[in-house]
Amino acid sequence: MLYLRPLDIIALAGIALAKPSADYTQHVKIFMGTEGGGNNAPVAVRPFGMVKAGPDVFLQGTDAYSGYLPQGNFSGFSLMHEQGTGGAPKYGTVSQLPLVGEVTQPLSNITVGRLQPDEAEVGYYKAVTSENVIVELAAADRAGIYRYTFPSEGANNILVDVSHVLPSFRGQGLEQHYDGGEIAISHDGHYEGFGIYNNGWNRAPNWKIYFCGYFEEDAVINKTFKGTDADGSIETDGRASSTSGAVRVGALFTFDKAKVTSRVGISWISTEKACKNLEDEIPAGTSFRSVVDTTKSIWNSKVLSKVTTSATNPESLQLLYTSLYYMHLIPTNQTGENPGWKSSEPYWQDFFTFWDTFRCSTALWHVLQPEAYEEQIRALIDIYRHDGYMPDGRSSNYNGRTQGGSDADIVLADAFVKGLRGRINWHDGYAAMVKDAEVTPPNTNPPDPMAPDSSTKEGRGALPDWKQYGFITTDYTRSVSRAVEYAYNDFGLYQVAKGLGRRADAAKYLKRSRNWRNHWNKNASVGNYSGFVMPRTKSDFLNYDILNGGGYWGDPYYQASPWAYSFTDVHDAKHMIELMGGPKEFERRLNTTFEGDSAAGIGPLFDATNEPMFAVPYLYNYINRPELSVLRSRTVAKSNYNTSPTGLPGNSDAGAMQTWLLWNMIGLYPVTGQTTFLIHAPWFESLTIDLGNGKKLHITAKGGDGNGDKDYYVQSLRVNGRRWHKSWLTWDDVFAKGGRLEFELGPNPVRWATGPLPPSPAS
Template identity: 60%
Template sequence: MVKLGPDVSSGTEDPYSGYLPDGAFTGFSMMHESGTGGAPKYGVVSQMPVVGNVTNPLANLSTGRSSADEGSVGYYKASLASGVIVELAATEHAGLYEYSFPDGNSSSIVIDVSHVLPSYRGKGWSQSYSNGSFSIWEDNHYEGSGTYNGGWNLAPDWTIYFCGKFDAEPVSAKTFTGTGTTLDSYDSEPGVWTSGSYRQGGVFTFEEKNVKSRVGISFISYRKACVNLHDEIPSDTSLQTLVNSAKSKWNAEIFGKITTSSTKTSDLALLYTNLYGMNLIPSNRTDENPDWVSNEPYYDDIFTFWDLFRCSTALTHIIQPVAYEEQLRSIIDVWRHEGFLPDARSSNFNGRTQGGSNADNVLADAYVKGVRGSIDWQDGYSAMVRDAEKVPVNNHDPVSPDSSDKEGRGALPDWINYGYITPTYNRAVSRAVEYSANDFGLYQVAKGLGERSDASKYLKRSRNWRNHWNPNATSQGHSGFVAPRLANGSFIEQDPLSCGGCYWGDAYYQGLPWEYSMNAHHDVDTLIQYVGGEDRFVDRLDLMFQTGIISAGTIFNAANEPSFTTPYLYNFVGRQDLAVKRSRTVAKTYYNTGTGGIPGNSDAGAMQTWILWNMIGLYPLTGQTTFLIGSPWLSDMEIDLGTGNILNITSTGGNSDDAYYVQSLKVNGKSWDKAWVTWDDVFADGGSLEFELGEDPVLWATGPAPPSPASEAQ
């Protein structure tokens, strides 16, 4: 729950997770979300070290860096231009600050309850401070709370409680209140609570140059925040103890799940750096849910299933099966108490839905892969049916006023009435493509639960993406693309190489018509037929990776999720060699361990998960048991499946730089001629993949094509 780190402001750029490479420190706060976009969230329960006495704690106390920040697993260090060194470590619900102040002045620490991460985008998604409370007790520990709203998911007021203690006796401890930068009060009377919508907090001044600050937080109460502090960071706890504990936990729960004997430093750094980035959120907040009492686990900070369903949740299932099941139980419990599954969630509030109700895809993926455990699948299916049949109340987002983007499927009336989505709703085409995949997920679960009538209905609806297919739309010598459609059935002329702004008010969200036209991954055989057969399908894919067609580079966009699966679609038409060529080129072009090491925003680890699958040599098709075969990077890789089973992946004859084409493959010791495997083949009970790699492409995958269930089923 605690993600302790710096808050930096440049005055122009949104600090989504607090950190920016340039700008001034405005504080060091307890809560952040890594890898999000849209607008920042959190940056709350903050404190700021100041050299000397503080005459006005509401003034601008920000300061720049004296050198670059340093960080490693479980540890952060910032060197301020003021001469202060800040070192940070944390536990689940508490954080430890170590301050080293320069000689010659007193040492002050300012706690500003109203501090949040700002947004400069002008979208109406900024965070606001609503009200709070603060008190310094006679033993000089302090307690307080802050209530905030806004951020990327447009959450209403939510409250966090905090409890803090310093290891040194302050020479001065004062509370303050004020508005803007104007002080209303600034006094040192202990035991007095201040509360209200004005800015408030405390200032602690010390003679010591080395000061430790311990803080606990809770969504439940002041008392629980203090309990979290004392239970998790007792007064004699060292920062190094917390760092060591964090490293041990990461090694046991994440890094140790994928091991290799490879000594190639660049590959190892890429593997483990991206495993780290993939697993920073969601946040396990079991026992910290302020809204209802439940025996179910509770997870928050889901950003967002639109980003994660394509490949991230599938890898979480493999390397963290216990946490994965808990997350599924948690979102079903959200439906029980709030009426809809979250497509995204933060500060205990659903929002925002960018396309379809993609929690449906996540649940379907788990169901078809046999996840049962403590999940109530009747409830899980009922939650999916709510998404498919109930129109959510419009939350009136100013960038998407036509329907709800809080949860569910806002464009459901058109989907049910027409079998497609008209321009009455923005993001109409991309929503339709995703609603089709959502309904396919319902078909999969309904079929498994024996709900035959529902299965038939949702299978039929899963094919409705076809109703947006305009066979007369042309581009680059190809005909047929998904396009906007009016209520009278006519298509709107649309350049397949243009999506307008590709944002909330457009027909296509974060992807070109070219990209979305290749996204019916449950109905690929139909797609191949629509584009004119296998050769035309290959040519269309080739064009998506050709430079010079659009000014931005290639039609394929490594930075946006609608392109994620595209390189692997060659596997459906007997060209697994081209899937390897394209995906490896993307990986080597857009990924490294430098400051530009991922292609754009992390999207809560979605980008990192894509490269991890590329290194493993497989790619999942969500809602199906199919994994498309790529080419592994390492000579050996052992994946601990968390169930006592192991998947061993080996390769001979090649390496990641030049000889990466598959020459032959054995699965569980048997020769393999298919460009795909299933969950049962290698993950259900473990297994082995033995690749022989080489410099030249070989058409080894001569067996049946991957399944296309919506094309085949009746």
């Protein structure tokens, strides 16, 4: 279990932590992907922690998805953020803001500028405001610590604004709202209370978060306030409460000292629990530095040391360990902090979303964090037990939004076929999957204005068409992209039904997993390429822009084109290749994806920013051309990723982009829902993955340059000492008990893979 509070207690009590052999945190570039649409944030955080302490930057007209922007003013420094997501901002709650001098209207959306660029390292964040206040943040799992250095002694203030939340300027009804709250101050400067908020990208109804704060220094003045836009801020007597979003509440603490430290705990349960979380994790007298050091020790021991390499190239090491870091920020381990129901099961949330993570991330969590991953699976099943459906996305304890299929189904199937058991109740897990596959969820109330036809909260909103016709008509939004995902989800049900001995169910869902074929229009063409998944009515196919048809919620395709979605259903790869004209035509179509086809007037089509294309560079393996998979995937990795602030091709999407890169470094690619891994080529001369319980996967590569820049074509491969001629291997080959991959690399491609093709179970 990766909830690390006992380790915090040991460290903060002064008991020495076992130190890993190296400080891998030195290779983590916190600002990688914080600009250019990556939406990472330089927060202080522990693996999967509830608290992600960082800045909230306000720039009119620009969404700060995870709180951070390189330009703009600080509106606060808060303890709750999502990480690396698109959609719209979420959280930005439980905030403080330092202010110098007299503050006459504290609840008036005050912001302060920044004096210099922010700084950050693992477990630590620093900013300097335009008033020359140094702000430093550190975090435990459920508590954070602020350290302020004001320019001089005098009227130095800390504003606690309960109404503070990250805004959105998208104009799509996705902005968060404050809806009331309470704050109370005791004579010793201790404050506690709660805020109520709603909406955000998942369109959540009201949710409540509790806080409990202390200042280590005595305030000379502390005041509570109520405020409205019409009346301004009005002082109250030590307590302020509101049941309306129009009435803000907050407090102002004034100090005559230049150095001020504040400790704050949070809880989804109560102020008492928030105070307990604080005292358990950052008790009175805890030094700021010890919190940072403990966080670094946890990252080293629990995450970064899981992957070791002989590489010395700084850029490669930074890409490796920064990617490992960013894939461990969400989901959030909220065990013991579930306000919805009492359960003996673990509770995880902030799944944002499986549409983003099921292709790469979940498989790598299974490899690197099997105990935490088992807890996540158990939590998904428990959410189904109490809320009715597993989530595709979930935040603030509320399911939503579902962009495509019910992709938790394929996540469970992937864990099941790879033998993850532990304390998972797989009969309940299968029941949760059947609910997705058979019961249409009630429409979102009110209907989602961007997709009003059916639920975007959970489940499969277009299920009536899927069950009646075996395809989805344009009566439903995202009809084609939903259909290819529903087919993939049904393949997941087939896998689990087969494993549980439910033969009739297995046959049913295997058949349904082929229904993506019903969207294949062999006459749809562009240039001299024919056959694509296309939108349809009950009786006819419709025309759609095959190359540029990537739309949004109301369109037939979600965030990718018909060209891209035609490659989706790899569980039926053999038939997909036949529909595209056979292996040679399939190869030609893949080549055009990356190179374009000038004779046909088609430019390069691969989109590294978008998850539906994640697997496409590796599909050459299905025609035994893994050398081309190496060429394409390595070109994508080396041209789209670097360690700069703009070093991600698109939204991190809860680490999805980073896990794609990590699999590229490892030299394998997971086929979710199967035990299959497609082989390409590793970057490093040696790489060792700690699989837990004494098991390791050792990967060596002779003949390459050790950084994946050149000489990366596989000449030969041995798996566990045996000469290997397949372009794929299985979970049991190298992960179940550990294993060894020995690559010989060289500058020129060779046809080393002459064995059986990767499995295509639905074909």
